[in-house]
Amino acid sequence: MYDQREELCRIAQEVAARAVAAGADEVEVVAQAGAELSVEVRLGQPELIHEAGARGLGLRLFEGRRTAVTYTSDFREEALRDFIATSVALCRLSEPDELNQLPARHELAREPLPELELWDERAFTVDAAGALERAQAAEAAALSWSPKITNSDGASYSRVYRSSAFVSADRSGICFCGTSRGTYQSLVVKPLCDDADGKKRNGSYWTADRFLDRLLSPEEVGRRAAERTVRKLGAEKIATAEMPVVFDPDAGRALLGLLFSVVSGGAIYRQASYLCGREGSQVASPLVSVVDDPLILRGPGSRAFDGDGLPSRRNVVVEAGVLRCYLLDTYSARKLGRASNGCASRSVGGLPHPSPSNFILQPGPTDPARIVGEVERGLYVTELMGYGFNPVTGDFSRGAAGFLIERGELTRPVSEVTVSANFDDLLQRIDAVGNDLDRRSSMMVPTLRVARMTVAGR
Amino acid sequence: MSISLAPFAPGGPAAMDATLAQRLLGHALCRGGDHADLYFEYRTSASYVFEEGRVKTVGGGVSLGLGVRVLHGSATGYAYCEELTEEAMIAAARTAAQIARSGASPPPERIEPRALPSFYPLQTPSVAAPPEAKLDLLRRADAAARAFDRRIIKVECSFAEEIREILIVSSEGYMSCDVQPLIRFGVHVIAEEGGRRQGGSGGGGGRYGMEYFDAHPPEEHGREAARVATAMLHAWEAPAGEMEVVLAPGDSGILLHEAVGHGLEADFNRKRTSNYTDRIGQQVASPLCTVVDDGTIGHSRGSINVDDEGHPGQVNVLIEAGVLRGYMQDWLSARHFKTAPSGNGRRQSFRHNPLPRMTNTYLRPGPHDPEEIVRSVRRGVYARRFSGGQVNISNGDFVFSLTESYLIEDGRLTAPLKGVNLIGNGPQVLTRVTMLGNDFQLSDGIWTCGKDGQSVPVGVGTPTVKIAAITVGGTKA
Numbered sequence: 034m035y036d037q038r039e040e041l042c043r044i045a046q047e048v049a050a051r052a053v054a055a056g057a058d059e060v061e062v063v064a065q066a067g068a069e070l071s072v073e074v075r076l077g078q079p080e081l082i083h084e085a086g087a088r089g090l091g092l093r094l095f096e097g098r099r100t101a102v103t104y105t106s107d108f109r110e111e112a113l114r115d116f117i118a119t120s121v122a123l124c125r126l127s128e129p130d131e132l133n134q135l136p137a138r139h140e141l142a143r144e145p146l147p148e149l150e151l152w153d154e155r156a157f158t159v160d161a162a163g164a165l166e167r168a169q170a171a172e173a174a175a176l177s178w179s180p181k182i183t184n185s186d187g188a189s190y191s192r193v194y195r196s197s198a199f200v201s202a203d204r205s206g207i208c209f210c211g212t213s214r215g216t217y218q219s220l221v222v223k224p225l226c227d228d229a230d231g232k233k234r235n236g237s238y239w240t241a242d243r244f245l246d247r248l249l250s251p252e253e254v255g256r257r258a259a260e261r262t263v264r265k266l267g268a269e270k271i272a273t274a275e276m277p278v279v280f281d282p283d284a285g286r287a288l289l290g291l292l293f294s295v296v297s298g299g300a301i302y303r304q305a306s307y308l309c310g311r312e313g314s315q316v317a318s319p320l321v322s323v324v325d326d327p328l329i330l331r332g333p334g335s336r337a338f339d340g341d342g343l344p345s346r347r348n349v350v351v352e353a354g355v356l357r358c359y360l361l362d363t364y365s366a367r368k369l370g371r372a373s374n375g376c377a378s379r380s381v382g383g384l385p386h387p388s389p390s391n392f393i394l395q396p397g398p399t400d401p402a403r404i405v406g407e408v409e410r411g412l413y414v415t416e417l418m419g420y421g422f423n424p425v426t427g428d429f430s431r432g433a434a435g436f437l438i439e440r441g442e443l444t445r446p447v448s449e450v451t452v453s454a455n456f457d458d459l460l461q462r463i464d465a466v467g468n469d470l471d472r473r474s475s476m477m478v479p480t481l482r483v484a485r486m487t488v489a490g491r
Numbered sequence: 492m493s494i495s496l497a498p499f500a501p502g503g504p505a506a507m508d509a510t511l512a513q514r515l516l517g518h519a520l521c522r523g524g525d526h527a528d529l530y531f532e533y534r535t536s537a538s539y540v541f542e543e544g545r546v547k548t549v550g551g552g553v554s555l556g557l558g559v560r561v562l563h564g565s566a567t568g569y570a571y572c573e574e575l576t577e578e579a580m581i582a583a584a585r586t587a588a589q590i591a592r593s594g595a596s597p598p599p600e601r602i603e604p605r606a607l608p609s610f611y612p613l614q615t616p617s618v619a620a621p622p623e624a625k626l627d628l629l630r631r632a633d634a635a636a637r638a639f640d641r642r643i644i645k646v647e648c649s650f651a652e653e654i655r656e657i658l659i660v661s662s663e664g665y666m667s668c669d670v671q672p673l674i675r676f677g678v679h680v681i682a683e684e685g686g687r688r689q690g691g692s693g694g695g696g697g698r699y700g701m702e703y704f705d706a707h708p709p710e711e712h713g714r715e716a717a718r719v720a721t722a723m724l725h726a727w728e729a730p731a732g733e734m735e736v737v738l739a740p741g742d743s744g745i746l747l748h749e750a751v752g753h754g755l756e757a758d759f760n761r762k763r764t765s766n767y768t769d770r771i772g773q774q775v776a777s778p779l780c781t782v783v784d785d786g787t788i789g790h791s792r793g794s795i796n797v798d799d800e801g802h803p804g805q806v807n808v809l810i811e812a813g814v815l816r817g818y819m820q821d822w823l824s825a826r827h828f829k830t831a832p833s834g835n836g837r838r839q840s841f842r843h844n845p846l847p848r849m850t851n852t853y854l855r856p857g858p859h860d861p862e863e864i865v866r867s868v869r870r871g872v873y874a875r876r877f878s879g880g881q882v883n884i885s886n887g888d889f890v891f892s893l894t895e896s897y898l899i900e901d902g903r904l905t906a907p908l909k910g911v912n913l914i915g916n917g918p919q920v921l922t923r924v925t926m927l928g929n930d931f932q933l934s935d936g937i938w939t940c941g942k943d944g945q946s947v948p949v950g951v952g953t954p955t956v957k958i959a960a961i962t963v964g965g966t967k968a
Binding site (some may be wrong): 049074078080081082083084085087088099101102103104105106107111116117119123124125126128129130161184186187225228231232234235255264268270273274275282303304305307309382383384418419420421422423424426428430432433448450451452453454457487488489490491 | 537539542545546547548549550551552553554555564565566567568569570571572573574579586589590622623626644645647681684687688690729731732733752762764766767842844878879880881883884885886887888889890891892894904908909911912913914915916924962963964965966967968
């Protein structure tokens with residue numbers, strides 16, 4: 034009952050055929066349908082039950098090398114007719130660009146597509162009542178873990194599922210038709226405690242997976258959230274200095290996201306990345322290897338084909354510190370005069386653009402305790418805040434919170450400081466990579482240590 | 492504005508009337524609950540992107556739906572549908588109803604239309620203007636950016652527009668509707684010289700039609716982006732540590748938005764998770780500071796004739812001469828605090844439940860001459876443009892990121908500085924405002940605020956502000 038792939042495929046094929054009949058040379062249609070359930074509890078009481086199904090249809094069409102991208106959620110016959118006519122008219126407003134065409138047929142993915150196990154029937158055994166119970170159990174575990182936990186910003190459980198169909202067609206008929214479906218659920222707990230100076234301290238922990246049975250238990254999530262909150266009591270600024278900085282995986286994930294933004298084909302052809310022209314050169318410490326791997330079974334970011342309809346493939350982006358490739362979709366690849374490496378993603382309403390699948394900074398040999406243990410005086414960062422990154426120059430400066438490291442131990446909590454360095458230097462200065470890869474999200478990263486950054490505080 | 496395309500508008504194919512609304516509210520309250528509302532939304536949008544000297548792509552879309560909310564104590568049941576058939580709407584109402592567990596509550600006996608103000612009257616919305624006129628704006632901005640300086644090597648310009656028609660029916664017995672136009676124009680450029688590259692951006696907009704460009708020609712935005720990129724090409728390493736900072740008028744209002752705005756949204760105070768909980772009546776800022784959230788500024792990006800719960804946009808003084816006066820309320824929190832909603836219940840779309848949100852948040856001007864403020868600083872940073880900010884509501888720590896800033900030495904702006912982050916603590920920073928300019932400016936329609944996964948357009952504003960000490964996150968320790 035939840036699997037809508039066949040119906041979406043039929044609608045997408047029909048819209049594609051009608052758009053071609055209306056004058057388009059080539060078209061791509063993405064049709065999606067799915068539903069979300071999310072619940073929140075706070076101090077044991079339900080705060081929110083949010084439940085609904087949603088669908089959407091996106092159309093990219095080409096006519097005389099012009100292009101337009103449009104979307105609608107209205108699937109009624111007369112609405113679709115108007116939608117297609119408007120889309121063709123919009124297309125005529127853009128200006129011709131030789132690169133505006135579908136990928137060549139031989140580049141497109143072919144049946145059988147890899148089965149990546151992204152759908153869990155068991156996900157649906159949790160209804161609104163079951164979701165509330167899980168959130169309540171997790172929050173209760175946090176509240177009872179320590180008397181220092183005095184309040185709660187709540188606990189929430191959410192589940193989404195989605196089916197989608199992707200169809201490309203030209204005047205000779207359907208070029209590619211692929212479908213996919215996936216489930217995903219998550220549980221997060223956010224306890225609070227009161228600090229001596231009247232400040233409040235908040236922390237959180239979360240679990241998420243495509244498969245219900247692979248979530249951590251609510252009790253475990255609650256306990257870890259409480260632990261992470263209480264340890265922040267008494268946080269304060271430290272004096273400005275240069276020092277080694279260790280990033281736990283929650284903070285390191287943000288660094289990996291920035292790395293993606295500067296190897297993305299869109300930034301490269303726009304010359305908006307400091308890594309333009311750096312392929313084949315050392316862009317990070319030899320300890321750093323990064324892959325984008327869409328083919329991991331049950332992976333949060335896995336996909337069988339990309340947003341241009343090309344087959345998914347594993348790309349080694351950084352190998353022992355050397356930049357091996359940029360991540361390209363078809364358009365940016367053509368701009369750069371090369372072939373796509375299958376990294377496009379496509380939302381219903383937008384142009385395809387390079388986007389990470391499972392983007393992984395490969396774990397190293399070192400135990401995270403040792404990474405901290407080797408530091409005489411440094412900062413252990415658990416949270417980053419803000420948007421201080423300039424991809425064109427690599428200048429990086431962000432708000433941070435975490436712990437002071439003294440003689441290899443986390444001694445006291447720190448907040449209201451910034452960590453800064455040029456991102457090029459930051460990556461080159463990574464001198465330890467943990468063996469603790471965090472696989473909860475599609476950005477996977479272990480504990481990292483940067484030999485030297487500027488920490489600004491008092 | 493006279494045009495209405497929404498199917499739920501009078502005369503439309505799914506026209507909503509009081510009888511049908513009553514019936515739907517009856518379903519929403521079929522298991523009890525203290526309040527229910529219906530939120531109909533029809534949004535048409537379009538975007539135009541100009542890159543490398545040509546119109547790269549045009550896009551557009553339509554979204555239509557109904558969100559149904561049922562409140563039972565402090566608990567919210569929410570559901571939505573994307574088809575306005577009676578069957579789909581009833582199903583959504585009954586799904587939202589599951590939050591309540593008591594006997595049925597009666598729907599309102601009468602539903603009256605509510606009279607609303609008009610803060611953004613338009614003759615013609617931009618979506619009704621010919622597309623060629625918009626493409627011409629993009630070409631003009633592109634040409635102006637390129638002509639500004641030979642070092643400009645890349646230019647990307649964009650124009651986005653939407654019309655959002657909403658209709659809200661509340662179980663309190665009223666019905667409110669609004670048509671909300673919004674445009675945003677943006678230019679991004681890259682400058683290059685001797686192997687160094689730098690980006691810059693400019694832009695603006697608001698709840699305007701095409702007449703916006705009479706006062707803000709596209710060339711202005713193109714030149715501004717080019718000015719920033721070239722000015723920052725040879726930026727110096729920024730200093731690190733606590734020092735004096737002067738904020739330029741206008742967009743610096745982000746500091747307020749982050750430092751105090753979010754903490755004064757009533758949901759955080761109802762849950763007692765904000766640093767400002769229980770502090771009404773207390774001195775929370777320097778006596779120079781009067782902070783206002785104002786949904787009524789003509790054509791501003793954050794203005795609303797009506798919020799997304801059906802209450803008129805209004806002016807709310809949050810902090811008066813440093814003393815905390817009140818929070819921004821939505822319906823749910825207003826009931827908790829036994830006060831009136833303040834016109835701050837906003838949502839991203841019919842798929843989202845309303846939350847207390849800011850509209851246009853600003854700091855009123857003070858007594859000082861802006862030049863005198865800069866002259867008073869021996870060594871510090873002058874912050875002119877920003878890419879955004881973030882706050883931790885609970886402890887009040889906030890950051891905001893500078894994309895154009897200068898070193899101040901002996902009362903004069905000297906070197907341009909590399910992109911740098913400022914970090915401070917909200918309640919603390921506002922007590923350190925020591926000078927306030929008489930040169931108030933409102934931001935030119937570019938900011939979007941995110942909270943709980945929902946984005947809404949907002950405005951910010953400030954005069955020139957001097958902060959006695961805040962941590963500057965440079966690399967030069």
